Amino acid sequence: MTQKTRLILTTLAAGAIALSMPLGVNADPAHDAVLKLYGAPSSFSAARGKAFFLGTHKGGKPQTPSCTTCHTKNPRNSGRTRAGKVIKPMAVSKTPSRFTDPKKVKKWARRNCKTVLGRECTHTELGDVLTYLGSI
Amino acid sequence: MSEKPSSSVVVWDLFVRVFHWSLVAGVTVAAITGFFVGATAIDVHVWVGLALFALVVARVTWGFLGSRFARFATFVVGPRKVLHHIVELQEGTAGRHLGHNPLGAWMILTILAAITFLAISGLIVWGGIFAHGPFTGFYDFDDGQPFFRLHWWVALGLLALVALHIGGAIFESMRVHENLVRAMITGFKEPRENDAVEGAPEQPENGPRPGLTVLITLLVMAIPIGATFQASRIKIKVTHRPPDTRGTVYAENCSDCHGVYSPTLLPADSWRKLMATLDNHFGEDASLDADTTKQIEDYLVAHSAGSVETKPSAVFTTVSAKDPTRITASPFWVKTHRKIPDYVFSAKPVYSKGNCFACHSDAQSGWFYPGNIEVPDSIAPPKK
Numbered sequence: 001m002t003q004k005t006r007l008i009l010t011t012l013a014a015g016a017i018a019l020s021m022p023l024g025v026n027a028d029p030a031h032d033a034v035l036k037l038y039g040a041p042s043s044f045s046a047a048r049g050k051a052f053f054l055g056t057h058k059g060g061k062p063q064t065p066s067c068t069t070c071h072t073k074n075p076r077n078s079g080r081t082r083a084g085k086v087i088k089p090m091a092v093s094k095t096p097s098r099f100t101d102p103k104k105v106k107k108w109a110r111r112n113c114k115t116v117l118g119r120e121c122t123h124t125e126l127g128d129v130l131t132y133l134g135s136i
Numbered sequence: 137m138s139e140k141p142s143s144s145v146v147v148w149d150l151f152v153r154v155f156h157w158s159l160v161a162g163v164t165v166a167a168i169t170g171f172f173v174g175a176t177a178i179d180v181h182v183w184v185g186l187a188l189f190a191l192v193v194a195r196v197t198w199g200f201l202g203s204r205f206a207r208f209a210t211f212v213v214g215p216r217k218v219l220h221h222i223v224e225l226q227e228g229t230a231g232r233h234l235g236h237n238p239l240g241a242w243m244i245l246t247i248l249a250a251i252t253f254l255a256i257s258g259l260i261v262w263g264g265i266f267a268h269g270p271f272t273g274f275y276d277f278d279d280g281q282p283f284f285r286l287h288w289w290v291a292l293g294l295l296a297l298v299a300l301h302i303g304g305a306i307f308e309s310m311r312v313h314e315n316l317v318r319a320m321i322t323g324f325k326e327p328r329e330n331d332a333v334e335g336a337p338e339q340p341e342n343g344p345r346p347g348l349t350v351l352i353t354l355l356v357m358a359i360p361i362g363a364t365f366q367a368s369r370i371k372i373k374v375t376h377r378p379p380d381t382r383g384t385v386y387a388e389n390c391s392d393c394h395g396v397y398s399p400t401l402l403p404a405d406s407w408r409k410l411m412a413t414l415d416n417h418f419g420e421d422a423s424l425d426a427d428t429t430k431q432i433e434d435y436l437v438a439h440s441a442g443s444v445e446t447k448p449s450a451v452f453t454t455v456s457a458k459d460p461t462r463i464t465a466s467p468f469w470v471k472t473h474r475k476i477p478d479y480v481f482s483a484k485p486v487y488s489k490g491n492c493f494a495c496h497s498d499a500q501s502g503w504f505y506p507g508n509i510e511v512p513d514s515i516a517p518p519k520k
Contacts, residue, residue: 063419082420083394084487084494107424114421 030100038127049132059118144324175506189255194353201345211236231332232312270363276445378502395493398502399439400449407436410461464489
């Protein structure tokens with residue numbers, strides 16, 4: 001093998017691994033299990049989830065009208081709590097441990113829905129958002 | 137120095153001159169850091185204080201082992217002779233001294249004593265209030281308080297002594313027509329025929345011993361400095377230090393949105409109120425199940441402000457009547473942070489007054505040692 005071919009092969013291999021990564025994430029069984037808490041994965045829509053995540057809501061606390069108040073408009077970026085602490089990206093591709101611990105998901109869904117909407121979220125809303133965040 | 141008359145002799149040896157001007161520099165830095173800069177300069181202040189103490193130890197040793205005019209025996213006289221000198225000054229019959237005059241001698245002793253007292257009381261404050269240095273663990277916050285007050289007053293007294301000393305040097309320079317300040321720089325003075333002599337008149341038999349003086353100074357200073365570096369190993373009594381929150385249910389559940397506040401930063405009643413209203417926690421739902429909530433509340437109440445003898449635990453016992461669950465609304469917090477402009481708290485990476493952790497690197501421990509304060513220097517004032 002010449003140096004050149006070796007370089008090309010390595011690049012191709014690296015590219016293949018990189019490409020397969022975001023696809024592999026949704027296949028995480030723990031992530032799927034959490035999603036199933038809210039219904040059949042096929043019934044959820046990433047597009048609806050995106051609209052919900054980026055949207056402005058009424059009924060919650062005035063300081064936090066949207067998920068994006070703390071998570072920013074791009075879930076692949078780090079967010080920040082109102083108290084100044086960094087929140088790791090919500091996108092599963094950036095933070096693979098996201099939505100794998102059912103207790104943690106339930107706790108934060110309950111709290112943050114109350115903070116942003118003033119009520120608990122519906123299962124469809126949560127399934128949609130988790131699908132959206134798992135897809136990007 | 138070029139114009140020294142040929143008959144001049146070295147009165148102030150090199151040691152005395154270096155000592156004198158080092159003391160001037162040291163006291164200036166200590167006074168500026170102590171009275172004006174405050175908390176954030178604590179480490180500079182303490183180490184300059186220790187250096188001043190070392191100078192005093194060396195000077196006292198030199199007072200027994202130094203050259204003729206440096207020795208206490210040649211200038212320290214009893215109160216009767218001092219009074220006599222004052223009477224002579226009033227009558228205008230007082231002679232001129234080649235070395236120190238009796239009043240100057242006592243000024244020197246008083247200044248040396250004041251600096252010694254400041255060094256020792258300062259170390260007690262450093263140990264008691266800030267848990268640093270040789271007295272760490274021996275004194276707590278309550279013990280440190282009276283020493284802090286004494287330290288402050290004696291420091292003010294020292295500045296008054298310095299003013300008197302300068303006044304005295306100017307007065308004496310005019311009275312005997314010679315520049316005493318220059319003499320303290322060059323070391324030379326011109327002997328006169330009628331010079332008054334107070335103590336031992338001759339150069340003592342045993343000559344100056346600079347090596348021994350340095351050795352004794354180093355040995356004496358090794359005690360406080362050595363102990364300072366060993367202080368971190370001292371096991372401080374539980375009641376004299378903030379609780380270690382690491383691994384507690386509290387830390388696990390209350391560190392998602394902000395750092396772990398030491399339980400000693402709010403009194404028990406405030407923690408109870410805060411834990412009763414977690415569903416509306418400063419505009420956020422931070423609720424937990426009842427069991428966990430109770431467990432955390434018990435922990436916070438048990439270790440609340442006033443429960444241990446540290447500075448934060450003592451100062452945060454008083455809260456704002458309007459906003460009793462906010463540390464940053466308490467009178468102490470508002471007073472200590474009043475000089476920090478608002479834009480600093482909203483700028484990256486601080487973002488919030490409650491983000492103690494951005495400026496106090498030891499915030500999580502609950503000590504809040506002033507030497508660990510560093511406002512991120514990336515923060516610039518907003519452009520107009």
